[in-house]
Amino acid sequence: MQFGIFSVGDVTPDPTTGHEPSERERIKAMVRIAQKAEEVGLDVFATGEHHNPPFVPSSPTTMLGYIAATTEKLILSTSTTLITTNDPVKIAEDYAMLQQLADGRVDLVMGRGNTGPVYPWFGQDIRNGIDLALENYALLRRLWREDVVDWEGKFRTPLKGFTATPRPLDGIPPFVWHGSIRSPEIAEQAAYYGDGFLHNHIFWPPEHTQRMVQFYRQRFAHYGHGTPEQAIVGLGGQFFMRRKSQDAVREFRPYFDNAPVYGHGPSLEDFSSQTPLTVGSPQEVIDRTLSFREYVGDYQRQSFLIDHAGLPLKTVLEQLDLLGEILPTLRAEFASRRAPGTPDAPTHASLLAASKAKIEDASVSSVSSVSSVGK
Template identity: 35%
Template sequence: MRNEEGFANTGFEIGLYTLGDLVPDPFSGKTISARQRMKEITEAAKLADEAGLDIFGVGEHHRLDYAITSPSVVLAAIAQMTKQIKLTSATSVLSTVDPVRLFEDFATLDLLSDGRAEIITGRGAFVESFPLFGYDTGDSAALFSENIELLLKLNENEKITWDGQFRSSLRNADIAPRPLQQKLPVWVGVGGTPNSAARAGRLGAGMAMAILGGDPARFKPLVEVYREAGLKAGHALENLKVGVTGHGYIAETTQQAKEEFYPYYSNYKSIVSQQLGHGEGRMSRFEFEKVAASDTALFVGSPQQIVEKILHQHELFGHRRFMAQLDIGGLPFEKVAKSIELLATEVAPVVRKATRKENVLVGV
């Protein structure tokens, strides 16, 4: 599919990401093991690759209710099972990971995968990694700011001399191995703050927006801030890449998708609310119908509904990539697999065709 059409490297990219949550099934109350979750994640990546999707990402959490603490290790395993799909973190918690270690791990992944590695960085929603690795949560913003700048310098140079506040200095240090790609693609995950968007633009990194619900139009100012800051810093517009990430579920009809997904999405919302200390927060069916409406950013519905939502956001943002998180709240793997199939065979070809003319005209 990708090779015949030629969309994989030049067109609109569509893929998946997972955080590997370990939560009780809302019907049985049982939670699968971390081992089983890993098997399902790697199988999902294999399915996505075989179906012609463009990118697969895994998140990073340091809690017992998530299966993935080391994205590079999981992606290295996936690299051996796949052939074409790009592999990224989603996200690497850069406030508490050493940038040199992160770069070396993903440069190694790039060599193992024949040039398919990327990094999406972020600050993360949880704070467990701070005491775990000896950092102060009060330094989160400063740590991220320093570490993203160092990461980008490592990406540019085989040897580096550098001084910072939070880690030991580097003096003509070898940064090895070098990736197969000339540089690793680096993105910054942005949740909704203009300052984060502006920083991503100034640095010339890609911007991956997490749009998890509501009216997507509220994110349009972030894209404008990002591109304005990037152009002001001297970066070419074609290098200022925007991606959208969001929750989703696809079935043959929109009604079927809602019926099947609601118990698991409500389960997810309740558990995450508890994890963040906000109480149980279980979502009613009435509330779900509102957040899953056709004009919202929750990607739940038939293939046609998902196409319409992606293209509507493309009109707003002019972005080049969409990544769906399909496996939340204890959703059984057979339902995830069917959703992957529909995304790859009925959504992706339509979106690629609809955006192809524009991509050719701008030379993307």
């Protein structure tokens, strides 16, 4: 089980002080948060990709490359890589470069994003969102797995004898999760390829998350990748934690009430009861997080959003310290409840080992066949 955090990189005024960080402040804060994540023992840091205010992470690989140079173990990921408006050739090259620099500590989450105006900025039409996601990802897979690609599709110019450079590290492409909140077509895509499926899980009730994950698991098995329980699942989540529950609620309320996404809507209490948002004590965060398994089954990655809505860096770092304190309990409890045979989250090392084992098995089978013919 991997635990991590993700950031959407919003630049939001602190409602309690009125301070609005500069873009530089926010970018530097995201870097410090990632470094702190490694310090407290987390496995993953993921950044969003946005091309519109009030967000700053328009170039995820630039940020993750910098973080790679200042960390040693942290897996560097995205909470969304825009497969719809980015050229798959550029994605292939940018993330292979990052993978080489980070010694394989890279995976990414493909998504369509949630900002409609981005599409025309990059020469696309939002009405083609699903078709773009399907076609662009099909090309991206080939670019990472084939040294020379001939290709023709609907949404970009054809490729003839094209080689993306650099090639993936050790011939192993970064592992891909497909992120979606509401689109079964994306869960189907993840299942078709045997990739991971990440449900953001921060705005919707558990019943919706359960339906999406179950659909992905069933389709994963349908395509012959294994049993439903062997499908690779990730969840989002969010919390605000203090030693005493009442202190957490009192401190977080103004941030919730003024948040860009859900501010000025449902009350904190209503939103917390209807979604996975947990505002309370460390034990409450532990109990709520462990409950996710009850409706999605055993899963491989849990990522939390903790640096949004204008929360100051000092507060976010305190949240990470508290998360670090409960992390051993979360790891132990998830491990003790885990069903036998549940796969681990793929890493570059595990994918490389599996590739070598497959080659060795093929070699042994070939030798056995030759020997049989000789007899």
